Amino acid sequence: MAGIFGDGQFGNISGSLTDTFFKTEGLETLRTSYAAGVRLGYLVAPNVLSYVNAGYSGSGWSGTTLSDLVAPIKANATTPSFHRQGWFVGGGVENNLDILGISAPGWFLKTEYRTAFYGRAKLPETETPPNILTGLTGTAVTFKPTVQTISTSLVYRFNWAGAPVSARY
Numbered sequence: 001m002a003g004i005f006g007d008g009q010f011g012n013i014s015g016s017l018t019d020t021f022f023k024t025e026g027l028e029t030l031r032t033s034y035a036a037g038v039r040l041g042y043l044v045a046p047n048v049l050s051y052v053n054a055g056y057s058g059s060g061w062s063g064t065t066l067s068d069l070v071a072p073i074k075a076n077a078t079t080p081s082f083h084r085q086g087w088f089v090g091g092g093v094e095n096n097l098d099i100l101g102i103s104a105p106g107w108f109l110k111t112e113y114r115t116a117f118y119g120r121a122k123l124p125e126t127e128t129p130p131n132i133l134t135g136l137t138g139t140a141v142t143f144k145p146t147v148q149t150i151s152t153s154l155v156y157r158f159n160w161a162g163a164p165v166s167a168r169y
Helices: none
Strands: 002-019 024-045 048-061 064-068 075-079 082-096 107-118 121-124 140-143 146-156
Touching: 002 064, 002 146, 024 082, 024 107, 048 107
Parallel strands: none
Antiparallel strands: 002 024, 024 048, 024 064, 048 082, 064 075, 082 107, 107 146, 121 140
16 A cells, blocks of 8 residues: 655654763754655555655754853853754554454554655754863854654544545555
8 A cells, every 4th residue: 555645744753963072961852744645555464554765854943042061051152043944764564443343434543654864954053152272263053853752642533434445444
């Protein structure tokens, strides 16, 4: 079975942004992500679909304040918020909830793993106050985000009761 889809996630996924050369670190947060892709699956049981998917992905990221790893109280630099585009690949399993004699037409439960690879971001730093340890101003941080997620979703498919028997799983 094959199909196309679109989805969006809203929330916060955080990770650290570290510059080992200048000994600075900050917390970077993925605030939104969205995707459009294709899905190719195989029925492994009458009610269970196993699938792989791939496609386009976009993301919105927060800015961060980089702090000195040597003296973590002092703020060195800030980076602006930014958006990046990229691609994703993943896979999962989805099952119809018409199981064990309980009828739930149109309801499905799916669990999916996805890795998204986004384009490189060169974030200009505005040093406030100037970094006393490095004495540099106007430097930039290069950041290439990769995000791995595992999600479980309860899905309702509209008009499921009217779908042909051969398309059900």
